Amino acid sequence: MINEERIIAEFTELVAVPCPSKDERMEADIIYRKLQELGMNPQIDEVAAQVGSSVGNVWGILKGNLENVPAVFFEAHMDSVAPTTGTTVIRKNGILYSDGTTTLGGDDKAGIVAIFEALRVIKENNIPHGDIQVCFTVAEEIGCLGAKFLDKNLIKADIGYSLDGGGKPGLVFNAAPRLVELEVKVIGKSAHAGIEPEKGINSIMLAAQALAAIPQYGRLDEETTLNVGKINGGLAPNIVAEETSFVIDMRCPKNEKLDQLIEATKQVLTTAVEQGGGVIEINVVENCPAIYIDKNSKVVEVVLEASNKLGLNTGLQGTGGCSDANFFNGHGLPMVVLATGMEKVHTTEEFLEEEDLFDLTKLVVEIIKTAATK
Numbered sequence: 033m034i035n036e037e038r039i040i041a042e043f044t045e046l047v048a049v050p051c052p053s054k055d056e057r058m059e060a061d062i063i064y065r066k067l068q069e070l071g072m073n074p075q076i077d078e079v080a081a082q083v084g085s086s087v088g089n090v091w092g093i094l095k096g097n098l099e100n101v102p103a104v105f106f107e108a109h110m111d112s113v114a115p116t117t118g119t120t121v122i123r124k125n126g127i128l129y130s131d132g133t134t135t136l137g138g139d140d141k142a143g144i145v146a147i148f149e150a151l152r153v154i155k156e157n158n159i160p161h162g163d164i165q166v167c168f169t170v171a172e173e174i175g176c177l178g179a180k181f182l183d184k185n186l187i188k189a190d191i192g193y194s195l196d197g198g199g200k201p202g203l204v205f206n207a208a209p210r211l212v213e214l215e216v217k218v219i220g221k222s223a224h225a226g227i228e229p230e231k232g233i234n235s236i237m238l239a240a241q242a243l244a245a246i247p248q249y250g251r252l253d254e255e256t257t258l259n260v261g262k263i264n265g266g267l268a269p270n271i272v273a274e275e276t277s278f279v280i281d282m283r284c285p286k287n288e289k290l291d292q293l294i295e296a297t298k299q300v301l302t303t304a305v306e307q308g309g310g311v312i313e314i315n316v317v318e319n320c321p322a323i324y325i326d327k328n329s330k331v332v333e334v335v336l337e338a339s340n341k342l343g344l345n346t347g348l349q350g351t352g353g354c355s356d357a358n359f360f361n362g363h364g365l366p367m368v369v370l371a372t373g374m375e376k377v378h379t380t381e382e383f384l385e386e387e388d389l390f391d392l393t394k395l396v397v398e399i400i401k402t403a404a405t406k
């Protein structure tokens with residue numbers, strides 16, 4: 033049902049356009065036109081000003097011909113990592129490569145192409161479906177800025193799929209950590225180190241005591257990590273150091289568990305610093321919301337049923353990274369990440385097996401069909 037040559041042609045067309053993060057304008061124009069051709073009422077949102085990009089996220093919606101079925105959402109990001117000056121695709125033994133001077137751009141054009149071909153298949157074959165919404169984001173590779181700043185009121189769907197994971201199609205990522213940073217400042221009192229050190233309070237020593245009081249660091253358990261990644265303090269060897277700051281990175285897919293860890297860590301640090309006569313300031317920065325989707329939820333049920341029907345090697349997995357899907361979940365849309373088959377991403381050796389691209393497209397079609405039965 034899918035048109036393999038059309039998929040390869042569209043992939044070649046999309047990766048030929050330069051699209052570094054924050055300068056996705058040319059790519060967005062092509063995508064906008066394709067959505068228009070599909071009758072999907074394209075819209076470019078307002079994130080460009082906040083992101084500092086040449087264009088916003090591109091949205092489209094294909095109205096359903098069925099009622100009372102879940103509205104399905106697909107997303108992929110438009111930007112690619114450098115060098116992405118426009119890729120020349122080399123086809124060899126069923127595998128797509130760049131010519132070695134750029135990344136292939138399969139991250140994430142594989143996702144975009146699979147979504148477009150699936151939409152065409154649905155329309156050409158008059159397959160019954162609910163509403164299908166799509167969004168193609170900017171600046172994913174530099175902190176998921178397009179997804180982060182988008183207006184969540186634009187989301188009109190019940191279940192979501194991000195086509196941006198590593199591994200073979202069929203693999204589904206239903207957990208990814210929430211990521212917070214604790215920016216900690218320890219304030220002591222400066223004094224001359226040789227003449228009157230007793231008048232000072234040494235913030236470096238207090239910070240050391242506070243850090244030593246943290247009971248565990250690195251991998252705390254299979255889903256939780258804590259890392260002290262940065263420290264800075266003191267002015268000169270002959271001055272009792274007045275100020276020392278450090279940053280702790282903490283990750284866990286379970287919100288409440290991470291909240292507890294944050295509180296416990298703040299407590300330990302505060303006690304140690306105050307016992308030494310210092311003052312502590314702790315700023316909690318929320319960097320990325322979690323993906324934590326139950327395996328019995330509808331979004332998972334639909335994709336597993338779809339991929340089993342296709343005979344794909346299906347599996348559920350967690351990931352330690354942060355991608356657009358984290359932010360969509362933060363905006364309230366349950367979204368899992370689908371593996372696209374892309375390999376060696378972020379290098380000029382990136383490649384993509386044609387068969388994986390075809391499987392991914394079939395999976396999107398099958399997700400739409402399966403959702404229509406729910």
Ligand SMILES: [Zn+2]
Nearest residue numbers: 109139140196
């Ligand atoms: Zn990606």
